[in-house]
Amino acid sequence: PGNFVRLNINGYGRKKSFKSQARRPTKYRSWKRQQPGGGKPRAGADEEGDFVAEALLEREKNSAAGDDGVLKVVEVAREDPSEQNLEGLLRKVFGYDSFREGQLEAIQNVVAGESTVLVLPTGAGKSLCYQLPAMILPGLTLVVSPLLSLMVDQLRKLPAFLPGGLLASSQTSDEFHGTLRLLRAGEIKVLFVSPERFLNEEFLQIFGDTLPISLVVIDEAHCISEWSHNFRPSYLRLRASLLRRKLNIQCILAMTATATTQTLQEIVNALEIPSGNLIQTSQIRENLKLSISMSDNRLKDLMLLLKSPPFVNMRSIIVYCKFQTETDYVCKHLCDNNINAKSYHSGLLMKKRSRVQELFCSNKIRVVVATVAFGMGLDKSDVEGVIHYRLPESLEEYIQETGRAGRDGRLSHCHLLFDSTTFYKIRSLSHSDGIDEYAMSKFLNQIFSSGNTMGCICSFPKESTSRKFDIKEEVLLTVLTQLEIGEEQYLHLLPQFSVTCTLYFHKTSPQLLADKDILLRSILNKCLK
Numbered sequence: 001p002g003n004f005v006r007l008n009i010n011g012y013g014r015k016k017s018f019k020s021q022a023r024r025p026t027k028y029r030s031w032k033r034q035q036p037g038g039g040k041p042r043a044g045a046d047e048e049g050d051f052v053a054e055a056l057l058e059r060e061k062n063s064a065a066g067d068d069g070v071l072k073v074v075e076v077a078r079e080d081p082s083e084q085n086l087e088g089l090l091r092k093v094f095g096y097d098s099f100r101e102g103q104l105e106a107i108q109n110v111v112a113g114e115s116t117v118l119v120l121p122t123g124a125g126k127s128l129c130y131q132l133p134a135m136i137l138p139g140l141t142l143v144v145s146p147l148l149s150l151m152v153d154q155l156r157k158l159p160a161f162l163p164g165g166l167l168a169s170s171q172t173s174d175e176f177h178g179t180l181r182l183l184r185a186g187e188i189k190v191l192f193v194s195p196e197r198f199l200n201e202e203f204l205q206i207f208g209d210t211l212p213i214s215l216v217v218i219d220e221a222h223c224i225s226e227w228s229h230n231f232r233p234s235y236l237r238l239r240a241s242l243l244r245r246k247l248n249i250q251c252i253l254a255m256t257a258t259a260t261t262q263t264l265q266e267i268v269n270a271l272e273i274p275s276g277n278l279i280q281t282s283q284i285r286e287n288l289k290l291s292i293s294m295s296d297n298r299l300k301d302l303m304l305l306l307k308s309p310p311f312v313n314m315r316s317i318i319v320y321c322k323f324q325t326e327t328d329y330v331c332k333h334l335c336d337n338n339i340n341a342k343s344y345h346s347g348l349l350m351k352k353r354s355r356v357q358e359l360f361c362s363n364k365i366r367v368v369v370a371t372v373a374f375g376m377g378l379d380k381s382d383v384e385g386v387i388h389y390r391l392p393e394s395l396e397e398y399i400q401e402t403g404r405a406g407r408d409g410r411l412s413h414c415h416l417l418f419d420s421t422t423f424y425k426i427r428s429l430s431h432s433d434g435i436d437e438y439a440m441s442k443f444l445n446q447i448f449s450s451g452n453t454m455g456c457i458c459s460f461p462k463e464s465t466s467r468k469f470d471i472k473e474e475v476l477l478t479v480l481t482q483l484e485i486g487e488e489q490y491l492h493l494l495p496q497f498s499v500t501c502t503l504y505f506h507k508t509s510p511q512l513l514a515d516k517d518i519l520l521r522s523i524l525n526k527c528l529k
C-alpha cells in the first residue's frame with residue numbers, strides 16, 4: 001500500500017492488471033512469429049492474432065506459386081503503361097481477361113502520378129486499382145483503411161508477388177519493429193495502416209528519406225467527410241498539404257463506393273484532387289430489386305418474408321439489425337422456426353465471426369443476422385437477398401449494405417421493413433452530434449486551463465469526459481483533431497490507449513517522481529488511488 005497505483009486510463013478497460021516490465025497480451029503476437037525469420041506459432045494465441053496470422057500464412061503460400069514471367073510483364077508495363085501492356089499484366093497476375101468500367105482509367109492516372117478519386121459501386125473492383133499500380137511503381141504503396149478486419153482481408157487478397165504488411169494501433173512494439181525491419185529490407189510493397197497510426201510521430205520517423213512512397217491510397221474515403229454516414233475523426237488528418245509536407249507524397253488515390261456530392265467535394269478539397277480526375281461510374285446497381293413495407297410487427301413480417309417468394313427460394317440472405325442483442329434475438333427466433341441462421345456482430349469472438357463468415361460463404365448457413373460489422377470486406381458474390389430488419393441511418397449506409405447482394409450480376413432482392421418508431425428515433429438522434437457553445441467552452445477550458453499550459457501533457461478518459469461535458473466521444477475527438485490540424489496547431493494528439501495496469505514503485509514514492517516528470521504527473525492525476 002502506498003507504493004502502487006492502479007491506472008485506468010479510459011475509466012474502464014481490461015480486467016487483468018499487468019506488473020511493470022510484463023508484456024501485455026497482444027492481439028498480434030502470433031502474427032510476428034509467422035513473418036519470415038519469426039519463431040513458432042504461440043500456443044493459445046488470441047483470436048484476432050490468429051486471424052492476422054492466417055492471412056499472412058495464406059499469402060506466403062501464394063507467393064511460393066509465383067513465376068519469373070511475371071517480372072517480365074511488370075517490366076514491360078512499367079516501361080510503357082499502355083492499355084495493351086496493362087491488360088497483359090492483368091491477365092498474367094490477376095487472371096482476368098479485361099478491365100471493368102473505370103479500372104483502366106484509374107490505373108493509368110495513378111501510374112502517371114496523378115491524384116484521383118474513384119467512386120465505383122460495391123464489388124466493382126476498386127482494390128485492383130491500387131494493387132496493379134503497386135506492382136509497377138518504384139516505391140511503397142500505403143493504404144489507409146478504417147477497420148482492422150478490412151485491412152486483414154485486403155492483405156489476404158494481395159496477389160502473389162505483391163508482398164504486404166500491416167501497421168495497426170494495437171500492435172506491440174515488437175510487432176511494430178518486426179514490420180519495420182521488413183519494410184527497411186524492402187520486403188513490403190503494400191503497407192496497410194490504420195488512420196490513427198498514420199502520420200503520428202512514430203510513423204513519420206519510419207520513412208524519412210530512405211523509404212520512398214509512390215502512392216497513398218485512402219480506402220473508404222467518405223470517412224473524411226463530417227457529412228458522410230461513416231465519418232472518422234482520424235481521417236481528418238488525411239490532407240494533401242500534410243501528406244506533401246510530412247511524407248513528400250505526390251499521388252493520392254481516394255476510393256469509395258458511396259459519396260454524396262457534398263462528401264465528394266470535401267474529399268476533393270482535402271486531398272487537392274484536380275477536378276478532371278474524378279472517375280465515377282453509375283452507382284445504380286441495375287440487378288438489385290428494392291422493396292419496402294410498413295411493419296408494426298417486424299419479427300412476424302420477417303418470418304413471413306423468409307417463407308414466401310422470392311426469399312423462400314434463396315440460398316444466401318443477410319438480415320441487417322441495429323444492435324447486437326437484437327441480432328441474437330432475431331437469430332434465435334429464426335432458428336426456433338426452423339430457419340438455418342447464425343448471428344454475427346463485433347461482440348462475438350473473432351474466431352466465431354470468421355467461422356460464421358466461412359459457413360455463410362460455403363453456403364452452409366442460409367441466413368446471417370448481422371449488425372453493420374458484417375459486410376465490409378465480405379466478398380461473397382452470390383448473396384441473393386438483403387433484408388433490413390431496422391431502418392438504416394442514412395442512404396449511404398443503405399447503399400453499402402444492399403451492395404452486398406448480387407455481386408455476381410444476377411437479379412437479387414433487397415427488402416426494408418419500415419417501422420415508424422425507429423424512424424422517429426433515428427430522426428431525433430440525427431441531431432445528437434450537435435454541441436452547444438457553453439459545453440464547448442467548458443471543454444476547451446479544461447484542456448487549456450492554467451495547469452495545462454505549453455509543453456504539458458494531459459489525458460482524457462473518453463467515457464467520463466464525454467459524460468461530464470455531455471458531448472459524444474466522436475465529437476470530442478473531432479474537436480481535438482481540428483485543434484491539431486488547423487492553420488495553427490494548438491495541441492498534439494498522442495495515440496489513444498485503453499489498458500488497466502498496476503505500477504509498483506520500489507524506491508522512490510510516486511509523488512516524488514511526479515515532481516520530476518510531467519508525464520508521470522499527469523498519469524498520476526488520472527489514477528484510482
Ligand SMILES: Nc1ncnc2c1ncn2[C@@H]1O[C@H](COP(=O)(O)OP(=O)(O)OP(=O)(O)O)[C@@H](O)[C@H]1O
Nearest residue numbers: 096098099100121122123124125126127128257377
Ligand atoms: N477486371 C476484373 N475482372 C473480373 N473480376 C474482377 C476484376 N476486378 C476485380 N474483380 C473481382 O471483383 C471482386 C470485387 O472486387 P473488390 O473487392 O476490389 O471490390 P470493391 O470495389 O473494393 O468492393 P467493396 O466496395 O464492396 O469493398 C473481387 O472478387 C475481384 O477479384
